[in-house]
Amino acid sequence: MPNKILCVAEKPSIARAVAGHLSGGQQSVVSFAPLDISIFVKNFDFHYNFPPPWGSCQVTMTSVIGHTVEWDFTKDYQKWNSCEPHHLFDAPTEKTVGDRKDIAENIKTEARCSRALFIWTDCDREGEYIGTEVRDIARTVNPNIEVKRARFSNIERAHILRAAQHPVELDERQAQAVAARIELDLRIGAAFTRWQTKLLQSIEGLEQKVISYGSCQFPTLGFVVDRYRRVKNFVPEQFWSIKVMHKRDDINVTFNWDRNRLFDRMMVIVLFEKCLQAKKARVTKVQKKPTKKWKPLPLTTVELQKLGSRFLHITSQEVMSIAEKLYTNGFISYPRTETDQFDPGMDLRALCEKQTQSPTWGPFAQNLLNGAFESPRNGRNNDKAHPPIHPVTYVTPNALANQNERRVYEFIARRFLACCSSDAVGEQSTVDIQYGPEGFHASGLRVIARNYLDVYVYDKWESSQPLPQFIEGEEFVPTEANITDGKTTPPGFLTEPELIALMDANGIGTDATMADHIAKIKDRGYVFTRVRAGGDQQASGMEEFAPSNLGSALVEGYDQIGFENSVSKPFLRKEMEEKMKKICEGQMERHDVVHSTIEQYREMFLRAKQQSRLLKDITSRYLTDDGV
DNA sequence: GCAAGGTC
Numbered sequence: 001m002p003n004k005i006l007c008v009a010e011k012p013s014i015a016r017a018v019a020g021h022l023s024g025g026q027q028s029v030v031s032f033a034p035l036d037i038s039i040f041v042k043n044f045d046f047h048y049n050f051p052p053p054w055g056s057c058q059v060t061m062t063s064v065i066g067h068t069v070e071w072d073f074t075k076d077y078q079k080w081n082s083c084e085p086h087h088l089f090d091a092p093t094e095k096t097v098g099d100r101k102d103i104a105e106n107i108k109t110e111a112r113c114s115r116a117l118f119i120w121t122d123c124d125r126e127g128e129y130i131g132t133e134v135r136d137i138a139r140t141v142n143p144n145i146e147v148k149r150a151r152f153s154n155i156e157r158a159h160i161l162r163a164a165q166h167p168v169e170l171d172e173r174q175a176q177a178v179a180a181r182i183e184l185d186l187r188i189g190a191a192f193t194r195w196q197t198k199l200l201q202s203i204e205g206l207e208q209k210v211i212s213y214g215s216c217q218f219p220t221l222g223f224v225v226d227r228y229r230r231v232k233n234f235v236p237e238q239f240w241s242i243k244v245m246h247k248r249d250d251i252n253v254t255f256n257w258d259r260n261r262l263f264d265r266m267m268v269i270v271l272f273e274k275c276l277q278a279k280k281a282r283v284t285k286v287q288k289k290p291t292k293k294w295k296p297l298p299l300t301t302v303e304l305q306k307l308g309s310r311f312l313h314i315t316s317q318e319v320m321s322i323a324e325k326l327y328t329n330g331f332i333s334y335p336r337t338e339t340d341q342f343d344p345g346m347d348l349r350a351l352c353e354k355q356t357q358s359p360t361w362g363p364f365a366q367n368l369l370n371g372a373f374e375s376p377r378n379g380r381n382n383d384k385a386h387p388p389i390h391p392v393t394y395v396t397p398n399a400l401a402n403q404n405e406r407r408v409y410e411f412i413a414r415r416f417l418a419c420c421s422s423d424a425v426g427e428q429s430t431v432d433i434q435y436g437p438e439g440f441h442a443s444g445l446r447v448i449a450r451n452y453l454d455v456y457v458y459d460k461w462e463s464s465q466p467l468p469q470f471i472e473g474e475e476f477v478p479t480e481a482n483i484t485d486g487k488t489t490p491p492g493f494l495t496e497p498e499l500i501a502l503m504d505a506n507g508i509g510t511d512a513t514m515a516d517h518i519a520k521i522k523d524r525g526y527v528f529t530r531v532r533a534g535g536d537q538q539a540s541g542m543e544e545f546a547p548s549n550l551g552s553a554l555v556e557g558y559d560q561i562g563f564e565n566s567v568s569k570p571f572l573r574k575e576m577e578e579k580m581k582k583i584c585e586g587q588m589e590r591h592d593v594v595h596s597t598i599e600q601y602r603e604m605f606l607r608a609k610q611q612s613r614l615l616k617d618i619t620s621r622y623l624t625d626d627g628v
Numbered sequence: 629g630c631a632a633g634g635t636c
Contacts, residue, residue, distance in 0.1 A: 011635060040636055066634030080629065128633055189631030214631045328636070513633065
């Protein structure tokens, strides 16, 4: 057997980058793609000096494209009427290569003549599992091939070389945790989906619909319904407040009540009378203090989705598909990342330099290079796999296909430059007064240096009208004082950035899949979106989510069945996540997790089945008389 | 006709 080592990455871009480094960045990299494999996958051939016992080796570096192996029920059970849905909790399953035969064949061909396999998948749980897929494929043709894993968290040259020199083993536990998750999602999702689809099929309007259940889609639906109920059940409350105005140097100053507002009208009237009786107000404190508006953190996927929706009014799914395209064209870095800190080794100035070509934000970038550059802030998250999202090269607007692509690219570029700029600086002035028994305050802001705000046009921070001069201890008769009243207002329907934030906080989906789950529950007809009218400035024009009658019915139906942990709440998913962590830490075995979780769901399933009448009645009621 | 997770 030749002294050959096969290296396999999780995606083509990593294979290319690693091959570039290991081959010494020489043009001697031979790249060829056998005609029968995916147009995206390339094999790179070169020589590299691995640590002992391998030494100087011939290397083929290639990649898969994410998962290669499909996990499904055996053929007999894939047909919907092949069995009772609850049998799917125990039905036999099998792993197949499915439509990835070309990629699997490529690995087999190369593995046949290799003495070792180096796994270069992303260093996260899913990557560990994908590594085992690659290993298992290679072993079908070369059972004795030695398997190693390269550990790397970015694709900088020195880091990659170090990873090649210090290979470790695949983390079997992490892979087992993922295997448990895959099996559970498959069995539970398929069982409940088939059952409830068939149950509700007889209801008018649902004859042709698939009523899917999934451990992520249902909690996502739950968030929408939850907010909808809070809006609907909201009872406004009346409140009263006192406002004091004073005109000085032609400036009208409004002093707000320290108590803000009270819900007792008589009390407010009594206090107001006491203020008036005092006639004069006394200035108790005049203060000016420096203040800052912090520049944003390096950009993560979740933030990109939230802000794309909030500032650009583009849905998270479209933002992600645009980001994907910008990435494959080499314009931005990898768009799926949880990291909000730049690696200290990265040459951020060089990236700023590229942006100087822009006619709009180029001057700002130039100014950074001329000395205004400041290192980005560090957030708390680091997935050890990818850097924050940033532009890797400048793109002229004409090179992009449409307006939304331009706007997403522009956002990413501006956000990056903002990170390399400095905080905005201002001065906050406050004047406190005592009027009778009550305290009031007025405040003003003077923006001294806009700094990052000049490029990050999405943040607003404006100087207010300056406060006239007041002197501590002075007394004056207010120009006007009166009682104001108002009503508490209901929260708005859920917006997409809010929904993403809830999913993120509750561990529903991953950065790469959250947008898909949202699209899925829309597609299934559980929720719909509409443009929010009027209302407060920031949110108007934005899409808001409301449940359909079907969506409301499902949540209500399962709630009434009375599970200990409702399927429309995030707790069950959280529990699964915790069990996965325990597998990773060696505190639980994969099979125990799968077994105990299946039993938990089997019990819920049987209970739901016993009460199927209830779910059906509620659903048909919601669908026939508008849910009320 | 089912899930969620990779990635193109």
